[in-house]
Amino acid sequence: MYSRSKRGSNFLQESERSLLRSRRDTAWQNELASRSQLQAVFSSSRATEATRTGAAARTTGGPSAAAAPAAGGAQEGGPVTQRGSVADTVRRLSDPVRRKSSGLPESQSGLLPSASMGPLASAGALCAPTCLDASCVAELLAEGGPVPVRFNAINEDDVVQFLNANPETISHYVKEYVDVPTIKGWLSAKSSGAVRTLVAPAGHHSTYGEAAAETLRRHLLDEASHPDHTPRLLHELARVAAVAVGADGFTLFLIDSKLNDLIEYTPGRDDFVQTKASIKIVDRETPSALAAATGESLTVESITCDKRFPHGFGPGVSEKDRSALVVPLPGLAVLELRRGVHHEPFEPGHLEAVNAILVWFNIAINRLQLSEVLQHQQELNSFLLEVASALSDEPFGQEALISKVMLQAKALVAAERVTFFAMDEEKHELYASLFDDGQTINGSPVLSKRHEIRFPAERGIAGHCARLGQVVNVQDAYSDPRFNAEVDRSTGYRSRSLLAVPVKAQHRLLGVLQVVNKLDADCFSETDEASLKMFGIYCSLALSFGALHERGQKKDNQLSVALDALEYHTTASPAELKKYMEQPLPASIPDSFDTFRWAPEPSHDLSRLYLHMYFDLLGEGACGGAPERVVTFTTTVIKSYRRVAYHNATHAFMVAHTMYNILKRNTNVFSRLELLSLLVACICHDIDHRGYSNTYAKAATPLGGLYKASVMENHHFATAAAVLQRPGHDILAGLTAADRKEVLDLMYEAIIATDLAVYFQVRPKLESAMTGQFNMHQTEHRRWFCSVMMTACDLSAVCKAPEVVLEHTLELYVEFHEQGDNEKKRGTTPDPMMDRTKALNLPNDQINFIKYICMPAYELISKGLPNTNEMLVNVKRTLEYWADLRTKDASVWKPYASWPKPEHHETRLKLPRRQSSRSPSPARPSAK
Secondary structure (H helix, E strand, O other): HHHHHHHHHHHHHHHHHHHHOOOHHHHHHHHHHOOOHHHHHHHHHHHHHHHHHHHHHHHHOOHHHHHHHHHOOOOOOOOOOOHHHHHHHHHHOOOHHHHOOOOOOOOOOOOOOOOOHHHHHOOOOOOOOOOOOHHHHHHHHOOOOOOOOEEEOHHHHHHHHHHHHHHHHHHHHHHOOOHHHHHHHHHHHHHHOOOOOOOOOOOOOOOOOOOOOHHHHHHHHHHHHHHHHHHHHHHHHHHHHHHHHOOEEEEEEEOOOOOEEEEEEOOOOOOOOOOEEEEEEEOOHHHHHHHHHHHEEEEEEEOOOOOOOOOOOOOOOOOOEEEEEEEEEEOOOEEEEEEEEEOOOOOOHHHHHHHHHHHHHHHHHHHHHHHHHHHHHHHHHHHHHHHHHHHHHHOHHHHHHHHHHHHHHHHHHHHHEEEEEEEOOOEEEEEEEEEEOOOOOOOOOOOOEEEEEEEEEEOOOHHHHHHHHOOOEEEHHHOOOOOOOHHHHOOOOOOOEEEEEEEEOOOOOEEEEEEEOOOOOOOOOOOHHHHHHHHHHHHHHHHHHHHHHHHHHHHHHHHHHHHHHHHHHHHHHHHHHHHHHHHHOOOOOOOOOOOOOOOOOOOOOHHHOOOOHHHHOOOOOHHHOHHHHHHHHHHHHHHHOOOOOOOOOOHHHHHHHHHHHHHHHHHOOOOHHHHHHHHHHHHHHOOOOOOOOOHHHHOOHHHHEEEEEEOHHHHHHHHHHHOOOOOOOOOOOOOOOHHHHHHHHHHHHHHHHOOHHHHHHHHHHHHHHHHOOOOOOHHHHHHHHHHHHHHHHOHHHHHHHHHHHHHHHHHHHHHHHHHHHHHOEEEEEOHHOOOOHHHHHHHHHHHHHHHHHHHHHHHHHHHOHHHHHHHHHHHHHHHHHHHHHHOOOOOOOOOOOOOHHHHOOOOOOOOOHHHOOOOOOOOOOOOO
């Protein structure tokens, strides 16, 4: 304790002597003369305090009483000084009010002398309040030494002046009394520039030091979301950089690229930008102008010594500013940071700090702006999703759809009015019939309909938008020469700003969507342009969908009318049904009807003959089907065949007749549902046939777009299923759901099997099974066998008498040649069989057809069902017949000199038949 007191006394003596030498005025001497009076006050205070402390110790018996003599060093009952009481005394004497109550004159407010007039007091020792605190004073008093304390006479400038004049004093103090960690802390703070702080200009406080992180984030996000607020953000950036590097002042210059000027910026309360006198960049007479011109950072150590800048930093900068750090933001702004004469110039580390701030600030702003863009995009996407949902929830007419589009566009960009000008391609005009007059019903905007406005597609803003196919944004409509004021005159509304976007679909202009007068601004922004442009795409989709829906509705109505007419003309009339119901079966069955060689004559009633086969094979009420339904279904199917040359009702009946003979001989092999399915499938297998192949149907008819494979066969099954759904035609009504599904599945497989492409896939599988262990009861073998059996029935014309074979073959070629002619018209080369110029190859074509397609099928059927061998025998005879015709002149088998013209394809070829080979049949009215 003693050594510390002694060192402190030496330090205080040196300080006091130096200060006395520098300030020897009269007032100072008067203050020194008043020490005796102050000593008396202090002595009285110490005595009073000691008395109070001793009394407390005797009362409580605490350790203070025992320690008092040792601490005070008074053997004769002298006063004992406590640290807290002395500190309280110092504070009391430092207070002018308390000084007066202590008897200290107000005029003598200078020095407080010690209690014993020790060596420090005699030397006039002084101590500034920054050197000794209350605890040090108490400690010195406890040791009986002088307590030099001065109040209200030394200010900060005095201390700075004294320390500048006596640097050894602060050096001695630091070495003796300051620990190493404190010195390191001072050095770190001084090197980072954080020792000094920049005071913000009055009335413009930075939000960085006051706001919480979330508040600051919202502030930056709000500022970054407005492009016009960029200068304000840059000013915040400049403030942060100035504080970080310890600048005494800063200036933010905005670059005016048009005028090539620097404009000083300060944030205003009402305006976003306030400007002062500008600086020419090309002159390069100031550091900021030079940095803006070169795009490089600049460090100025002393502006008065730098000959490059005769005008210094420029107008408005304090003369005390000596050094500067100037950092350009190319094309945007220049940041000028300055330090005064009392501070060291900027160092390279300061430039690194500013660059780091710029980089991270730029990243943060970009992220904020990106976040704002994504948020705006999300809001736009949500809006467009709602629009798409509203437009697709229910079908709209074109006019109602346009009305919805207009109101949605108006809400999207916050416009006062909206108009949609549709494109009339025939007249090359734009027209509008729905108008936005600002009317509302129950708070919702509504459009009015009146006499439409029409004008040429090249006129006005809308016409310009339609002609160029681009977005047009007009800030002042009446100052734009393209503006068509006719619309305003007709509506009584004055347009100020306009935004028009084209609405296109498949490179075709549907119209122009135009919004008028921005509600919350003077004109429409780039964001509005982008939003409305994207909305225009949705508009085109919606309008295209609406037009497609209208066309689809129209087509549906046309189809309904066509189907109604088709049903009427293909369904037996009530009179016909009554006649069939009175006598559904033929009066007599033709001879040889139960042979594969028999063929129908034109005089035969095909409907009654099919009913005979149906009821004979399945019985009345077969599978729950009422007889009247079977009659209705049969007559409708027969009438649904087109009058083409070959694939007509006669061919369908012949296929069903062949299947009837196969099933009749093998009823024990097939189930009841299989008998029904196969017989019905045969009579329906070519229903509504158009007379051309699958290849042509796929390439040149609408049916090709409905089915991927087996085009005609799929169409035949679909038509048969449609007949079953007609009222009074469902012959499967009495079946259970499972049986009905099985019958329909078997019918589908049977009809698809008549496609030769399917036959070529199934036949090898069946042949392989036949060479091994074929089992008719195995599901897969049975399906293959039924498929080949359908092909055999479809080709059964080759099993008939030679004259019947020739007749049906020539009818088939009529269809072939008609298809070939159509293919030539379409610019394609038909197959040789379809080319009428190669008709002389017919015998050879038939020989190959029978040998490689027909014969294998009948061999497989005969092997699986030996009682059908008659078909194979008949096919071999037909093969011999064509071989014989091949050796003769073509006139023998050609019915006339040339093939029938396509326009005569309904003419049935009449060939003389050898009656000896045909059994006579009774004449009956034709079913047609």
